[in-house]
Amino acid sequence: MSDHAPTVTLPHGTFTIAKRFTFQAGHRLPSLPPEHKCGRQHGHSYEVEVILTSDSLADPGFVTDFGDLHPFKEFIDKELDHRNLHEVLPIEPTSELLAQYLAGWIIDNLEPTVPGELVAVCVHETVSGWARFDVVRPQR
Ligand SMILES: Nc1nc2c(c(=O)[nH]1)N=C([C@H](O)[C@H](O)COP(=O)(O)OP(=O)(O)OP(=O)(O)O)CN2
Numbered sequence: 831m832s833d834h835a836p837t838v839t840l841p842h843g844t845f846t847i848a849k850r851f852t853f854q855a856g857h858r859l860p861s862l863p864p865e866h867k868c869g870r871q872h873g874h875s876y877e878v879e880v881i882l883t884s885d886s887l888a889d890p891g892f893v894t895d896f897g898d899l900h901p902f903k904e905f906i907d908k909e910l911d912h913r914n915l916h917e918v919l920p921i922e923p924t925s926e927l928l929a930q931y932l933a934g935w936i937i938d939n940l941e942p943t944v945p946g947e948l949v950a951v952c953v954h955e956t957v958s959g960w961a962r963f964d965v966v967r968p969q970r
Pocket residue numbers: 868872923924925926955956959961
């Protein structure tokens with residue numbers, strides 16, 4: 831029996847990675863009618879998933895080094911963690927708008943320094959509810 835796994839023909843395709851970040855925050859959704867429970871102050875353990883893609887890999891075989899996403903963690907920890915989101919964000923803090931806002935932060939601040947391209951940001955507010963914002967790029 832050989833000591834090596836067999837050689838295979840490597841298929842063409844695209845690579846996708848994801849990394850999860852978490853933070854705790856309070857919010858309310860001030861635009862909701864007064865009888866809606868989510869108009870009241872409450873909190874979530876937010877999970878944010880950042881999804882990046884590339885057709886080719888940087889050494890040693892990365893779309894983007896997961897460690898290169900650390901500035902996003904620093905941003906979340908400094909600006910969002912243990913805060914009232916409706917007080918610190920320039921948007922109404924629904925999951926959908928938070929996903930779009932975080933995608934904008936990544937495109938402005940992180941994407942220029944990493945090889946991968948942002949595909950989407952998912953925001954999980956609860957174990958059962960989440961929203962995803964998909965970045966639409968102009969046709970090249
Ligand atoms: N499309 C969206 N709907 C709602 C959002 C949102 O961001 N996008 N947010 C909320 C509230 O923030 C709420 O905290 C979560 O709502 P909901 O899942 O209804 O609340 P529960 O976890 O208590 O769920 P139950 O299934 O009722 O236990 C509301 N909607």
